[in-house]
Every structure is written in structure tokens, then in C-alpha cells.
Amino acid sequence: MTDQTDTTRLFDRLNTLGPRAAAHRPWPRHVTDRTGWRTLIDDLDKDGGLALIGLWADADAGGVNVHAALRDETAGTGAVAVVTLPCPDGRFPSLSAVRPSAIRLERAIQDLFGVTAEGLTDPRPWLDHGRWGLRHPLADSPSPTDDSAAPPPYPVLPCEGEGLHQIPVGPVHAGIIEPGHFRFTANGETVVRLEERLGYVHKGVEALMRGQPVARAARIIARLSGDSTVAHSIAFAQAVEAALGLTIPPRAVWLRALMAELERLANHLGDIGAIANDAAFAFLLAHLSPLREAVARSADACFGHRLMMDCVVPGGVAPDIAATGPQRLLELVADLRRRFAPLVAVYDGKASLQDRTLTTGIIHRGLANRFAAGGFVGRASGRGGDARKSPGYAPYTDLEFEVPVLTEGDVNARVWIRIREVEQSLSLIEQIIRRMPGVPRGPDGITPPPLLRLPSVGEEREGMALVESFRGEILTWVRIAADGTVARCHPRDPSWLQWPLLEAAIEGNIVADFPLCNKSVNGSYSGHDL
Amino acid sequence: MFNHILRALTKGPVTEPAPSPSTDGLAELAGRVDAVSRARLGRSLSIRAVDAGSCNGCELELHALNNPIYDLERFGLRFVASPRHADVLLVTGPVTKNMAEALRRSWDATPDPKWVVACGACAIDGGVFAGSYACVGPVEAVIPVDLRIPGCPPRPAELLAGLLSLLEHSAAKE
Ligand code: SF4
Numbered sequence: 231m232t233d234q235t236d237t238t239r240l241f242d243r244l245n246t247l248g249p250r251a252a253a254h255r256p257w258p259r260h261v262t263d264r265t266g267w268r269t270l271i272d273d274l275d276k277d278g279g280l281a282l283i284g285l286w287a288d289a290d291a292g293g294v295n296v297h298a299a300l301r302d303e304t305a306g307t308g309a310v311a312v313v314t315l316p317c318p319d320g321r322f323p324s325l326s327a328v329r330p331s332a333i334r335l336e337r338a339i340q341d342l343f344g345v346t347a348e349g350l351t352d353p354r355p356w357l358d359h360g361r362w363g364l365r366h367p368l369a370d371s372p373s374p375t376d377d378s379a380a381p382p383p384y385p386v387l388p389c390e391g392e393g394l395h396q397i398p399v400g401p402v403h404a405g406i407i408e409p410g411h412f413r414f415t416a417n418g419e420t421v422v423r424l425e426e427r428l429g430y431v432h433k434g435v436e437a438l439m440r441g442q443p444v445a446r447a448a449r450i451i452a453r454l455s456g457d458s459t460v461a462h463s464i465a466f467a468q469a470v471e472a473a474l475g476l477t478i479p480p481r482a483v484w485l486r487a488l489m490a491e492l493e494r495l496a497n498h499l500g501d502i503g504a505i506a507n508d509a510a511f512a513f514l515l516a517h518l519s520p521l522r523e524a525v526a527r528s529a530d531a532c533f534g535h536r537l538m539m540d541c542v543v544p545g546g547v548a549p550d551i552a553a554t555g556p557q558r559l560l561e562l563v564a565d566l567r568r569r570f571a572p573l574v575a576v577y578d579g580k581a582s583l584q585d586r587t588l589t590t591g592i593i594h595r596g597l598a599n600r601f602a603a604g605g606f607v608g609r610a611s612g613r614g615g616d617a618r619k620s621p622g623y624a625p626y627t628d629l630e631f632e633v634p635v636l637t638e639g640d641v642n643a644r645v646w647i648r649i650r651e652v653e654q655s656l657s658l659i660e661q662i663i664r665r666m667p668g669v670p671r672g673p674d675g676i677t678p679p680p681l682l683r684l685p686s687v688g689e690e691r692e693g694m695a696l697v698e699s700f701r702g703e704i705l706t707w708v709r710i711a712a713d714g715t716v717a718r719c720h721p722r723d724p725s726w727l728q729w730p731l732l733e734a735a736i737e738g739n740i741v742a743d744f745p746l747c748n749k750s751v752n753g754s755y756s757g758h759d760l
Numbered sequence: 761m762f763n764h765i766l767r768a769l770t771k772g773p774v775t776e777p778a779p780s781p782s783t784d785g786l787a788e789l790a791g792r793v794d795a796v797s798r799a800r801l802g803r804s805l806s807i808r809a810v811d812a813g814s815c816n817g818c819e820l821e822l823h824a825l826n827n828p829i830y831d832l833e834r835f836g837l838r839f840v841a842s843p844r845h846a847d848v849l850l851v852t853g854p855v856t857k858n859m860a861e862a863l864r865r866s867w868d869a870t871p872d873p874k875w876v877v878a879c880g881a882c883a884i885d886g887g888v889f890a891g892s893y894a895c896v897g898p899v900e901a902v903i904p905v906d907l908r909i910p911g912c913p914p915r916p917a918e919l920l921a922g923l924l925s926l927l928e929h930s931a932a933k934e
Contacts, residue, residue, distance in 0.1 A: 359857075402866055404842070405841070408819065430856065437892065437893060450889075457817070457820060459815075520827055523827050579761070756814065
């Protein structure tokens with residue numbers, strides 16, 4: 231990727247905020263001061279087209295820097311930038327009043343770095359449940375705590391009124407699901423309010439990656455959220471490659487997209503079945519889960535792993551596709567096309583099932599906009615964004631596909647977005663196999679996998695990537711140290727921007743519809759909890 | 761839909777048949793699980809899955825066990841919603857410190873006799889998350905473990921194989 235320059239309003243405005251950091255690619259990063267940061271807050275307040283797509287921090291001996299990633303959604307491709315505020319006194323003005331998506335991101339920054347977000351509308355801890363034995367693990371010098379003491383109580387937000395009662399659920403749930411706590415306040419059957427508490431599967435991923443060689447960090451990133459292992463690996467690889475100015479072999483680019491579409495296919499097929507199952511319509515799960523299994527087995531046959539974990543690595547891809555792979559995938563596509571369409575007709579034709587999904591769990595477009603929600607959550611609520619199209623990356627810029635958009639914002643719309651995306655992914659897999667560049671033969675006739683060694687550049691570099699997972703847009707930011715190790719990596723799973731919307735979706739629905747709402751939003755716990 | 765049902769009735773289930781040793785050794789395994797579990801536990805072994813910090817990769821494969829191709833329930837093995845109904849706790853993840861208490865409480869709530877399966881590299885030794893400030897590490901640091909099923913994540917066939925050896929292991933313990 232090359233540096234992208236742009237002359238939209240966003241960039242003009244950012245130039246006045248402060249100087250551009252030299253080593254940040256491919257989008258610009260501007261270092262500002264408190265005055266500039268307040269200007270940014272004003273702009274966010276006035277301009278609804280300015281989306282906050284990431285908010286994270288990093289620390290060195292000089293103190294903590296807070297970074298906000300922004301996108302001008304009214305402009306075209308490439309209108310992305312990062313604004314950085316150094317906080318030598320350990321404080322920064324909160325963005326939460328103008329972008330509610332900042333609330334949890336800032337609570338996480340407070341927990342991990344010990345800086346204060348001034349004016350944060352909800353200052354309670356988020357990832358830190360008081361059990362780590364230390365505080366501010368990502369700060370320059372974390373402070374130890376006594377973890378034998380009982381963890382501090384976590385006050386849920388008050389919700390009072392006649393006839394209201396609370397239902398606590400989790401962290402251990404009834405099915406095979408990840409842990410999290412849900413506190414419902416209900417009036418009879420109707421949910422008046424839902425409060426989520428997450429952080430139970432916080433594994434300290436960002437601290438684990440710090441100081442590690444890139445290859446080791448890639449193995450950790452591949453395990454951030456198992457269902458998106460390919461997408462997260464691509465995002466990390468692209469960020470590292472942007473930082474190091476490395477162009478990978480074209481065949482690797484196409485193989486990555488092939489794996490990404492297989493992953494999208496598998497997850498959507500699983501989700502559609504699981505949503506129907508949550509409406510007690512087990513038939514669709516019974517017929518769709520074998521399709522998912524067929525995708526997993528094909529991935530295994532082609533790349534040696536059912537989820538394709540560790541197959542995408544910085545520099546290229548670890549295995550090339552098996553010799554029989556392309557033919558097998560073309561057969562898979564034909565088979566899925568034949569078997570999927572009649573199941574869609576079943577979904578569409580069952581009034582009792584539609585009764586559960588139509589008008590259930592509505593997320594309004596305005597709210598989705600304020601959270602810059604992507605994926606099936608955003609697209610079911612009228613937001614057409616897709617990182618494969620904008621900012622866009624290879625090979626998708628050469629491929630033909632549509633991004634489905636609906637406006638109803640209910641469970642049904644989120645199902646249909648998945649259905650349409652399954653169809654698009656099937657077409658993409660076909661296109662990729664037909665057009666993928668061939669295998670270049672080595673001098674000795676042996677074909678090496680399309681994988682380059684990472685160059686050593688001998689200076690600190692920064693890179694960022696926006697990559698579309700099945701769930702939505704991943705933002706990954708890295709700083710590579712002069713010795714080639716990972717100085718800081720922040721992967722922002724799309725779940726950060728989608729989990730809060732579930733709280734809005736369930737309001738006014740009955741408790742029994744929560745599984746439907748939850749599964750249709752399908753946030754990743756592990757990807758979010760870091 | 762009725763066409764689907766009709767086809768299922770006439771063509772039979774998609775479940776991989778018991779005696780066809782070609783696919784992953786799954787079919788051969790199927791017969792052994794069936795014989796041992798019948799002898800030891802009548803026809804049932806109830807499993808409660810507890811995610812103690814997994815990346816959700818292990819959960820995807822546990823779900824796959826329930827699909828009609830593996831059809832776990834034909835062996836009398838089934839996932840249950842409460843630890844109080846379980847014979848086996850199947851634990852995934854590097855036991856995050858934020859989940860350790862919930863895991864301990866799930867174990868306390870499981871009636872005796874009970875077995876614990878550590879599923880996946882994380883549950884066995886912390887996997888790539890070993891040494892984190894936020895993880896306890898192996899499941900056995902929190903509750904006693906009877907069986908380890910390696911893999912990241914273990915394939916569904918390996919999970920089945922593991923459940924079989926649990927049956928043999930628990931029989932030998934007495
Ligand atoms: S063993 Fe692997 S797949 Fe399972 S939870 Fe750990 S990292 Fe994820």
C-alpha cells in the first residue's frame with residue numbers, strides 16, 4: 231500500500247490540529263494538543279458524517295498517548311485519519327458526550343493505562359474486574375494490587391419503578407456460548423432495560439503481544455476471536471506490511487481473500503441456522519449446520535485447518551492451497567448453491583418463524599450511525615459501509631460483488647443481510663479461484679508458498695489496517711520497534727461498536743426474544759474483551 | 761420444507777454411518793463410545809460446557825459435535841444447560857482471572873461423581889495466553905482435571921475420541 235493523500239474537508243481540518251507523524255501508514259496521523267482535541271470534539275458534535283472508528287492508547291516513558299481514528303463518511307475512499315493527543319498529566323477530554331461508542335473504549339483505556347477521561351459519562355471500570363493482581367497493566371509501570379481481597383462491587387445502573395424486577399443472567403450461560411453478564415430489568419414480560427457487563431474473557435492480549443517478534447504476535451492475534459481468525463490475521467498482517475512498506479506476492483493477496491470468504495460463509499451459515507433455532511425452529515439449524523460443516527472440511531482439505539488459524543501471516547500466507555483445493559472449492563460452491571436456496575425459501579415461507587423475527591429487536595439507523603456500526607448490524611439498519619469497498623483493498627478492488635443494505639433494522643433484516651452475503655461470498659470464491667494468479671515455479675522446480683521475509687527497516691514504524699470480517703470492520707493498529715518487534719498493537723474488533731446496540735435493540739421486546747436479538751447481533755466476547 | 765423432510769425420510773440421515781472407518785476414524789470411534797458408555801453410564805453422559813476464557817474457536821467445534829453429521833446425542837452424550845444436571849464439566853480457555861470464580865462455582869454446583877475435561881491447548885496449559893497477568897493458566901490450577909483433549913481447537917473427531925478415553929479413564933479410577 232502507498233501513502234494516500236486526500237483533499238477532503240476532514241483532512242484539511244486535521245492539518246490545522248497539529249503536525250503529521252512521519253512513520254504512520256497508509257493513512258495520516260496528526261499529533262494535536264488539548265485545544266486541538268477540543269476542536270475535534272466540536273467537529274464530532276456538529277458533523278454527523280464524521281465517524282469515530284477507533285479509540286485506543288499507548289504508553290512510553292514520556293506518558294500516555296490517546297489515539298482516535300476517524301472516517302469522513304460523506305467523502306469517498308481513503309478519508310481516514312488518526313488524531314493523537316499526548317497526555318503528560320494523565321488526563322484527556324472524553325469523547326463520550328459526542329460519540330457514545332467512546333464510552334466503553336475510554337473505560338477500557340482508563341482500566342489499562344490509568345489515565346482519566348475527563349467528563350466520561352460512565353466512569354465505572356470495564357475490563358478490570360478487580361482480579362488481576364495489578365492495575366493499569368499497559369501503563370509504563372503497572373501498580374500491583376492485593377488480589378486476595380474481595381473484588382470491589384460493580385454497581386449496575388439504577389432502574390426503578392413500580393412493577394419492575396431484575397433478571398441477572400451469566401456470566402456462565404445455558405448454551406455453548408462465551409461468558410458475559412446481562413442484567414435485565416423487566417416489567418412483566420417486557421424488557422425495560424438491559425445492561426451488559428463484559429470483560430470476563432479478558433486475556434491481556436495487548437500486553438502479551440508487546441515486545442514479541444511479529445510471528446509470535448501473529449499467533450496471538452489469530453486467537454483473539456476464533457470465529458474471525460482469518461480476518462484478524464489479515465488485519466494484523468496488513469498493518470504490519472503497511473508499516474514496513476512491504477508488498478506481498480499477488481497470489482498471497484488472493485489466497486487471503488479466499489480464506490476470508492470461506493470464513494464469512496461458514497459463520498453466516500452457522501448464524502442463520504442458530505437464529506432460527508433460537509426461535510425454536512430447529513429444522514433450519516439441522517439443515518444449515520451440515521453446510522457449515524462442509525465449509526469447515528473444505529477449509530481443512532485446502533489449508534490444513536478447519537478454521538484456517540495461523541494460515542495468514544505477515545508477509546503472505548503460510549500454506550499455499552492444496553493442489554486439489556481449487557477444484558474442491560468449485561464443487562463446494564456448486565453444492566452449496568444447490569442446497570442453500572431451498573432453505574432460504576423455507577425461512578421466507580414460514581409465517582410462524584417470521585412472526586418471531588419481523589419487527590423484533592429494531593436498531594434504528596440514527597443510533598447505528600452514531601456508533602459507526604458495520605457488518606450485518608449496520609447494513610440491516612441502512613449503513614452501506616464495507617471495508618472491502620471503502621477504503622477497499624486488494625483483491626476486492628478487482629472483484630465484482632454487492633454489499634446488501636436493508637433499512638428495517640430488525641432480526642429479520644439481519645438474517646437477510648447474511649443470506650445475501652452468503653450468495654455474494656459464493657460468487658467471490660468462484661471469481662477468486664478462476665482469476666487467482668498461478669503458482670510461480672522456483673528455479674529447482676519446487677514451488678515455495680507465497681510468503682516473504684519481513685524486511686528489517688531499523689527504525690520505528692506504524693501501520694494501520696481496516697479489514698472486513700464476517701461481523702464487520704476490524705481496525706488494527708501497530709507500532710513496530712526499530713528491532714522489528716511489536717511495540718504496541720491494538721486490534722479493535724467490530725463488536726466494540728455493536729455490543730452497545732444490543733442494549734437498545736432489546737428495549738420494549740419480551741425477554742423470550744433476547745436470544746434472537748443476541749444471536750442476530752452476534753457480538754464476539756473474546757474479540758471485545760481483549 | 762416438506763420436500764426436505766420427505767427426502768430425509770427416504771434417503772436416511774446425513775449422519776456419518778457407524779461402520780465406515782475411512783473418515784477420521786470417526787465411525788470406528790462411534791462404535792467404541794457406544795459400547796463403553798452403555799456399560800458404564802446406562803446410555804447417558806451429560807456434559808456442561810464452561811467457557812473460561814476461550815477465543816471461541818473451541819466452542820465452534822463443540823457446536824459442530826451437535827450437527828447431524830457427528831450427531832453426538834446418538835451416543836447418549838449430550839450438552840446440558842446447568843452444571844447441576846452434568847456428569848462432566850468440559851472447560852475451554854486459559855481460565856481468565858475474571859472467570860476463575862465462575863468456573864469454581866460451576867464445579868461446586870456439579871453433583872458427584874463428576875469429571876472434568878480440559879478442552880484445547882488453552883485449557884491444558886494456557887496456550888498462547890500462558891503467563892498473562894489476566895489468566896490463571898491451566899484449568900487444573902483451579903479445579904482437578906481428569907482428561908485433556910489437545911488441539912487448537914481439537915477437531916470434532918478428536919473431541920469424540922477424548923470423551924471415549926474419559927470413559928475408560930474414569931472406569932480405571934475405581
Ligand atoms: S485452544 Fe485454541 S481454539 Fe481453543 S480457546 Fe484456545 S486458542 Fe482458542
